[in-house]
Amino acid sequence: MKVSAEISAFMERLGHRFESPEILVRALTHSSLGSATRPDNQRLEFLGDRVLGLSMAEALFRADRSASEGLLAPRFNALVRKETCAAVAREVDLGAVLKLGRSEMMSGGRRKEALLGDAMEAVIAAVYLDGGFEVARALVLRLWGARIDTVEHDARDSKTALQEWAQARGMSPPRYETLSREGPDHAPQFRIAVVLDSGESAEAIAGSKRHAEQAAAKALLTRLEAG
Known part of the structure; x- marks a missing residue:
């Protein structure tokens, strides 16, 4: 599949060159543009949420071997919540390559936190399907970076x-x-x-x-x- 210059640039920002770029295109397709012949990213969002969760749970578990579940759980929630996913999405300018229907585009969909967070999870799933769990986990750890080390000791909201x-x-x-x-x-x-x-x-x-x-x-x- 031939990809556009915009998608190719996004792969560079993401740090993963897709063997099957069509899965990335699907991850970037919002339901407002989806159809029977153009699947949207909702199923990938479901999968990506789980890949992100396992990657983050393991990272926190290894980072602080003395922390109780009561401390680990709120740290985990702070790192995987939609707002954090959206913040990471903004850092790689995911909004610039989101594929949206006209109504979402007109209402500022490229900047919406929920859309960005969902699409970030879908992109994680796309990387997982394209390269496997180790590749997806490495990408998560790199993109989340210092957030993992600096999450508050007591991260309860x-x-x-x-x-x-x-x-x-x-x-x-x-x-x-x-x-x-x-x-x-x-x-x-x-x-x-x-x-x-x-x-x-x-x-x-x-x-x-x-x-x-x-x-x-x-x-x-x-x-x-x-x-």
Whole structure:
């Protein structure tokens, strides 16, 4: 299969030259462009998630032989979550070669975190199918790089940490309230408040509800622990 200059350049950025480039093209094809004759990347995303998971679990297991499961699990979650996959995708400019339908392209699909994260997992699966697990694992370790070494010792997300703080003091779980949503559909801004039984609260603004909730929880937890 002859590949375009853009796909060839992406292979260079990725660091893997495909023996079967058609599998890479499939990994880059979003469901908005998929058809009976042009399969999309959803099945590859499913497989890539598992290849990434095993690669990362093994890397963390070997990196800290004294860490308990309770510490390893949140580190793992921090490294394989969609936001991290999307960040890696941006570093190799995966968005530039995503194959999207017109509606997704018009709504800024090349920049969307979910699309980038899913496609990154699909690309990992493509490398696995093209070169085997050892090649795919090496690619994951190289692309994730320093993230593996610098993941926080206690990588629990802020919402979990705040909930544990509240429960340890006999409080109900924190409540999250959407105060406002502004901006266009492709670039919304959510203003979220988190409130405790005690009346303590904090607010944050971010491009997704999840990010805003995490930021609000972190702000409140930082204030509570400082006091």
